[in-house]
Amino acid sequence: MAELVAKPMAGRMTAALLLLLAVVPFIALPMRPALAGGPALTIAVGGSERVFDRDTLLARPDAVTVDIPADISYGRPMRYRAVPLASLLGIADFPPGTVLEGVASDGFTAQLPPELCLRSGADGAVAFLAVEPAERPWPNLPGKEVSAGPFYLVWVRPEASGVRSEQWPYQLARIVASDDPLRRWPQLAVEQGLAADSPIRAGQAVFVTQCMACHTLNGAGSATMGPDLNRPMNPTEYLTPAGLKRLVRDPRSVRTWPGQQMPGFDAAMLSEADLDRVVAYLGHMAGRKAP
Numbered sequence: 623m624a625e626l627v628a629k630p631m632a633g634r635m636t637a638a639l640l641l642l643l644a645v646v647p648f649i650a651l652p653m654r655p656a657l658a659g660g661p662a663l664t665i666a667v668g669g670s671e672r673v674f675d676r677d678t679l680l681a682r683p684d685a686v687t688v689d690i691p692a693d694i695s696y697g698r699p700m701r702y703r704a705v706p707l708a709s710l711l712g713i714a715d716f717p718p719g720t721v722l723e724g725v726a727s728d729g730f731t732a733q734l735p736p737e738l739c740l741r742s743g744a745d746g747a748v749a750f751l752a753v754e755p756a757e758r759p760w761p762n763l764p765g766k767e768v769s770a771g772p773f774y775l776v777w778v779r780p781e782a783s784g785v786r787s788e789q790w791p792y793q794l795a796r797i798v799a800s801d802d803p804l805r806r807w808p809q810l811a812v813e814q815g816l817a818a819d820s821p822i823r824a825g826q827a828v829f830v831t832q833c834m835a836c837h838t839l840n841g842a843g844s845a846t847m848g849p850d851l852n853r854p855m856n857p858t859e860y861l862t863p864a865g866l867k868r869l870v871r872d873p874r875s876v877r878t879w880p881g882q883q884m885p886g887f888d889a890a891m892l893s894e895a896d897l898d899r900v901v902a903y904l905g906h907m908a909g910r911k912a913p
Contacts, residue, residue: 660756661772667722667799668713676772679753684709688750688778694790694891695763695770702752702776708740710751711797715740719802724775724791729846732775732791732835733803738783747783751794752776768793787891788835800844803830807842809912812903825903828896836884840912847883856908863901870897 659675666672679685685705693700716722716736724732739749754760754771762769770792777785804810810830812822829839836848851857857866869876872886887897 663751663773663794664796665710665712665798666796667711667716672712674710676753676756679705679751680755685753686750688752688776690776690778693776694780694787695774695792696761697764700760700776702750702774703755704750704752704776706742707749707751707775707797708742711739713740716799719805720799721802723796723798723800723844724789724794725796725798725844726791727793727795730791730793730835731843731845732789733831734775734789734797736799738785741783745782747780747785748778750776750778763792786831787887788832791835803834803842807840809840809910810842812906813910821899822902822906825896825899825901825906828892828900829903832887832892832896833900839907840910842912851904852907852911856904856911858901858905858908866901866904867897870900 659677662673662675663679664671664673680703682705685703688702688704690700690702692698720736722734722736722739724734726732734749738747741748752770752774754769754773760769760771773794774792775790775794777790800806804826810826812820812826816823833839833851834843834845836845837843838845838850839852841850841853857869861869865876870887870892873882873884874886892900
């Protein structure tokens with residue numbers, strides 16, 4: 623008897639299901655990746671690679687509130703919830719000739735001295751990884767439609783250790799330990815016979831910190847935002863020194879185009895003396911093109 627009852631019931635259920643499918647159109651729901659913990663930052667140092675997600679970082683016991691009186695990217699005072707970078711690196715020292723690269727999602731790549739990033743005392747600059755909370759998003763950056771989040775490297779007391787403007791990478795995706803740029807890319811080097819105190823040599827150092835965050839030179843560099851500054855032509859080959867300096871100070875006063883990204887470098891970001899050194903280095907490298 624049970625079998626005789628079950629068969630009609632099963633038939634009615636099947637018919638009902640078919641009727642439902644005929645009346646209600648099939649909707650394919652998109653498959654969404656799991657977002658547990660939110661966006662993540664990768665840190666690859668000391669032979670290991672670790673991934674830190676937003677929520678885990680904000681829940682860390684060493685997360686603190688930091689006030690930045692003169693935020694480089696926002697141009698005004700800002701307050702963040704942040705974690706000391708030194709504690710995230712998880713290493714006490716780096717081999718000589720190592721540099722840290724802060725790689726942003728847009729291709730910007732900051733060159734960061736490890737000894738500076740490992741600082742934690744009160745007598746100099748200290749690096750913090752600011753984390754953008756999901757429920758309290760940061761404001762958009764000036765002139766942009768995005769914030770500095772989800773991860774942004776900020777500095778407490780930057781002036782105490784000579785932290786430069788291009789060492790505040792925002793929208794960070796990775797922090798990676800690499801060889802010093804001059805070791806990785808010999809094509810950046812100036813003529814060996816130049817004096818140790820040559821302004822061209824000094825310009826090379828400024829270029830690595832301030833210009834290689836966006837540009838390559840002779841194909842050397844990790845950044846992907848801006849064009850190469852020596853191939854096929856060096857800017858000193860088609861701009862006067864005065865024109866090149868003006869381009870650095872206020873790019874839109876020289877030329878504009880859709881999608882232009884380069885910001886102007888004021889004297890606080892790049893002193894007049896350092897600008898002269900960069901121009902001297904570029905002029906020198908115009909005669910040292912690498913294939």
